[in-house]
Amino acid sequence: MTEVKLEVLKDFIQCQESPCTSIYMSTKAVHKGEFKKLEIEFKNLLQEVEEKLENSWSFKQRDIDNFLKEAYALAADSTFWQEQKEGLAVFISENRFDYFKLEVDTYNKSYVSYNFNLKQLISEFQNNQKYYLLALSPNHNSLYQGSRNNIEKVELEELPLNITEFLNLDDKAAEKHQSVNTAGGSAVFHGQGGASDDDNEDLIHYLKEIDRVINLELKEDRYLVIAADDSVFSLYKNINNYDMLLDDNLSGNTKQMNKKELREKSWELVEPHLNDYIKNVKEKYLELKASDKTSDKLEDIVEAANYSKIDTLLINKKAEKAGVFVEDENEIKIMKNNKDYDLYNYAAVETIKNGGTVFSIGKEEMPGKSDISAIYRY
Incomplete structure (x- = not known):
């Protein structure tokens, strides 16, 4: 598995x-x-x-x-x-x-x-789209990979554990830095409680290193949620170069949250964004519906899938129809034996095989009354 x-x-x-x-x-x-x-x-x-x-x-x-x-x-x-x-x-x-x-x-x-x-x-x-959760503070960092029902820690060797280790501070300097940069669990910056420019510069340097590691290691197209104090998050947003960073952070002391709480609270932030791609595809399909760049006819779509014509396919995952696509005749035939296969599955498989994208969704999510909709490449 x-x-x-x-x-x-x-x-x-x-x-x-x-x-x-x-x-x-x-x-x-x-x-x-x-x-x-x-x-x-x-x-x-x-x-x-x-x-x-x-x-x-x-x-x-x-x-x-x-x-x-x-x-x-x-x-x-x-x-x-x-x-x-x-x-x-x-x-x-x-x-x-x-x-x-x-x-x-x-x-x-x-x-x-x-x-x-x-x-x-x-x-x-x-x-089951995955996302990343980065618990971020001057005192500790942890990276997780989450989904609707699961969250697991991700080990990144280059990710600084904390600002003390990153700056290689001795105990006295670390104690000073911690007292300057944290107050009741919240970061304090220049202009907020009197943190010095040097302390602020240290924190920015530290966050830039975290951003470098994140962009080096997180190569997949997944959302990134930051669990951090609002002021730390504000600084990190200005530094960040990761395209999929969410605008909202999970605020609070993450060291006091167990994995279940981290997953539930981060999922609340991520979930509204995970269906954006399906929404965008449906909007594009409706925009092109009047042209010859789309179809909602199973027979036409099966033929188009066979000839690598489909860019994006939406199917009702419960829809089924038995038959065989006969390429020499460019038509569907029903054999009524074990040669018949599910034509919706065939369209999906051929689309993936030829580099297209498939969304297998519920009937209620389809953009029209048909059980299948396609956006063509040409």
Whole structure:
């Protein structure tokens, strides 16, 4: 199990070992302690997969038992079911078995096809956006990576632990600097309680070094929340060169907050911004809707995805339609056998494969009445 990143999605897209089995399951019941319920639901989904392997892929029972051996072992692992998040995704083919504990809720569904069904995994990839939290003060610094349901400390060797260590001060100088720069947990600067220009200059030099390390190490396009006294944050904002810094800080003494409090308070600041990109995409789609740069017709979009024409795709993650895109005839056909696949998943997979962006969202979030909308490259 690993984090769902774009490279992970692309790796699953390349799988050629059919049949490819995809299982999604909501695990929210774990919050109520209903672990046995999760085991039963997962076994029911495995029964569905067994039937599909037997009826559509002509698997014998011995083949089924071997194919699903690791999945049934997982089903019987009571410890595993007590350590769930919001959802679970399991992917099985002849030579691979992977699972992901998802931060976003899913709905129960099983697929057996020539390719993995990635619609709900795409939803995890886009909705479980990570962000950074930097607890910043003259006396201590800590960097965290957070998400809706999790926060973990990130170790950066070059990040100064505090201003005393950074300036290599002796005990006497450190005590003077601390007394000048902090008062009741709040930083004091020149013009605010009489801090000297030298003290202010030291603090700015210290914050510039932190900014340098942050810009060197945080290469991903993620929001950065600063947990700091308002006056420290004000100085840091003027120094900062990290593009994704939020305008609002988490104020207060972070050393007195546990990880749960840090996550909850920082998430309140980040959450309103995480859906900005979907909002912007929908606005762009509506602006272009009258032109030939968009479509909300599944048949047209499937063809466009096949020919690398799609820049951005929005799909209702619960929408499904079985069929096959026949490239020689540029049309969709329904075979009514195991050659059929989910055309919405096909459009999503082809878009990602060809460098486009996919948003797998709820029906209510779609920009129109259709279950699929695309912005074309040309």
